Amino acid sequence: MMGNISALAMSTFLETVRDRIFYLVGVFGFLMLSSTAILSPLTIGAQGKIMVDVGLAGMAIIGLLVVIFVGSGMVRKELDKGTILTILAKPVGRREYLVGKFLGLNLTLLTMLAIMGMIFLFMTFLAPGTFSLHFVKAFYLTFLELTLINAAVVFFSTSVSPILAAVFSLGVFLVGHMSESIRDFGQMQGDGFQQKMADVVYYMIPNLEVFNVRGAVVHGDPVTWQHLSMATVYGLGWTLLLLLLAGSIFSRKELRG
Amino acid sequence: MHLGYGTRVAWFPLNHRNNSTISRFQAFKSRGWVLSFQKVVTNEPGPAGPDFALSPVPTTGLKQTAEVCLGSSPPCLETVDALRVLDLSKSFRSGFLRKPIRGIDGVSFSVPRGRVFALLGHNGAGKTTTINCILDLVHPDRGQVNILGMPHGDCAVRSRVGYLPERPYFFEHLTGRELLNFYAKLLGVQDGDRNRRIGELSAKLGFESYLGRRLKKYSKGMLQRIGIAQALLGDPELLILDEPMSGLDPMGRREIRELLLEMKEQGKTIILSSHIVPDIEQMADTVAILREGRMVMIRDLADLGAGASFEITLDGNERMVAEDVEVLSETLVRSRHENRTVNRIQTRSTGLEDLYLSVHYRKEAVR
Structure with a gap:
């Protein structure tokens, strides 16, 4: 079982890497350089903060683009072109297939975040008084958040078209960052129905603000180990749930050659 | 021939193997049964040693099977056919109103080991749907499929089956070697055997010098060859090939035909689908003709x-x-x-x- 999953993950990783996905890392490098060269002179005394802010946001957005646009078409492309038929005609379970594809894309994501993280650390190292190892905590939580989004993309791509899967996943990302505000808004209304609806949204959609420590890191606020471990459990729990649901749908899916 | 779940076997004591026994077999034959007067290799205790085996033409269905087995003593054993398909039906829903469209309906047949069985029919006749149902890639609405004596949903049996889909498409950014390595890992081929097997198959199928190239640079015929190679990687007992000659030039067709005949000589069972009659005539032992999702005829060539x-x-x-x-x-x-x-x-x-x-x-x- 693990052999099948690792073989599938490695082939997915090689496919995405060779599909020039890493050109996006160049975009990140450009973003970092431009934030240093163009934006920093405009913000007297806060150059370092701008660079860190733009860098961390850039990493998250580029990671999100990769996960959504590569992930949403990943399973569907293999379904449409029939690649999946030769794989599932081998002794490979459908759930193994999904997990392998998920891990392959996550490996690509991890590699990209690692390269972008190194560029980021190097740039902040060059800027006086900016460098901090706490940035690694922000990288880690960004990776966890995107892992969860990756699982959401896999979940949606087993049942809807790539475009809808991308739209729904983007919706989860956006609402996930607003779910606390939605719940607070519902409570402020005092109306029973609105409050219940806000609560439903809060519990149905993962709260992605748990993973957002970018503001705290920029301002030098502490990110505790307790927060990191809770976020890890929360993120992996949602990821597992989404993958289980995806597996359940996919195991009943008709694969027409 | 092995005994087990699958083909029905009539059991006749040695001392009854006389003219009347033979005439009973002849009677079965005239009703559409294919009889083979082979010895059955079995460990099962029999009353009087070696027995006759018969391989029914499966379209006769269970009713006739029961009839044939009547009076045999002990009643009947069942041998392992390479493939046994019984009353397989599948419809698909399509359009806004999700109207059901018939894919296949009541398809039944069995394929004894070592035979080449061809599914013949024009486009849309149900050949690919039948194959997809056999491999559990599409879940049938009704019916049973046994592959090498095991239910088709059993993942383990797939390591003994090689499959080539129609118009195969592979990861285009991998090289031929990487792709075959990937499939070999899925089949559980040991590390040491992997390179040897890939080398042997690529040499036999004539794409050895292309192994290091990415698949997006392969021609259609070359992709078909690599598709056949991945089907043969695990040294399967049963080969299921959907339009194996598609996209090949005359030379390539001859090479593949010779390869498949070699596989047949090695005792492999081959199921192939095609709408090209001469290909089937040259390779198959038995042909089943499909029309509009129904199996209308099965004949020994x-x-x-x-x-x-x-x-x-x-x-x-x-x-x-x-x-x-x-x-x-x-x-x-x-x-x-x-x-x-x-x-x-x-x-x-x-x-x-x-x-x-x-x-x-x-x-x-x-x-």
């Missing part, structure tokens, strides 16, 4: 050519083929009802193409 068919020329120079007297009679009656004039009836030897065409022209299924 060895039996073809023994009889005669009739070419009927109607008014307007329309030609039809009737493969036996019964069909000829049916056609003549229909022509009379439709006020058509029969200009000429010519006898001709029956080939697969004639049989196929006659099935195509007939309105009612013949089983």
Whole structure:
């Protein structure tokens, strides 16, 4: 079982890497350089903060683009072109297939975040008084958040078209960052129905603000180990749930050659 | 021939293997059963040693199986066919109203080990749906499939099956070697054997020098070869090939044909689908003709050519083929009802193409 999953993950990783996905890392490098060269002179005394802010946001957005646009078409492309038929005609379970594809894309994501993280650390190292190892905590939580989004993309791509899967996943990302505000808004209304609806949204959609420590890191606020471990459990729990649901749908899916 | 779940076997004590036994087998044969007077290799205790085996033509279904087994003693054992398909049906839903469209309906057949079995039918006849149902890539609405004595949903049996889909498409950014390595890992081929097997197959299929190239640079014929290679990687007992000659030039077709015949000589069972009659004639032992999702005929190719068919020329120079007297009679009656004039009836030897065409022209299924 693990052999099948690792073989599938490695082939997915090689496919995405060779599909020039890493050109996006160049975009990140450009973003970092431009934030240093163009934006920093405009913000007297806060150059370092701008660079860190733009860098961390850039990493998250580029990671999100990769996960959504590569992930949403990943399973569907293999379904449409029939690649999946030769794989599932081998002794490979459908759930193994999904997990392998998920891990392959996550490996690509991890590699990209690692390269972008190194560029980021190097740039902040060059800027006086900016460098901090706490940035690694922000990288880690960004990776966890995107892992969860990756699982959401896999979940949606087993049942809807790539475009809808991308739209729904983007919706989860956006609402996930607003779910606390939605719940607070519902409570402020005092109306029973609105409050219940806000609560439903809060519990149905993962709260992605748990993973957002970018503001705290920029301002030098502490990110505790307790927060990191809770976020890890929360993120992996949602990821597992989404993958289980995806597996359940996919195991009943008709694969027409 | 191995014993187990699958083909029905009639069991006759040695001292009963006389003329009356033979005549009973002949009677079965005349009712559409293919009989083989082989010794059955078995560890099962029998009352009197070696026995006769018979391989039924599966379209006869369970009722006739039970009939055949009546009176045999002990009642019956079952041998492992490479593939046994019983009453397989599948419909798909399509369009806004999700109207059901028939894919296949009541398809039944079995394939003894070591045989080449061909599914023949034009596009949309249900060949690929049948294969997809066999491999559990599509879940049938109804029916049973046993592969090498195991239910088709059992993941473990797939390591003993090689499959080539129609128009195979692979990861285009991987090299040929990487792709075959990937499939070999999925099949559980040991590290040491992997390179040797890939080398052997690529040499045999003529793409050894392309192994280091990415698949997006492969021609259609080359992709077909690598598709066949991935099907053969695990040294499968059963090969299922959906249009294996598709996209190949004449030289490539001959190479693949020779390879498949070599596989047959090694005792592999091959199921292949095609709409190209000469390919089937050159490779298959048995052919099943599908039309509009139904299996309308199963014939041993060895039996073809023994009889005669009739070419009927109607008014307007329309030609039809009737493969036996019964069909000829049916056609003549229909022509009379439709006020058509029969200009000429010519006898001709029956080939697969004639049989196929006659099935195509007939309105009612013949089983």
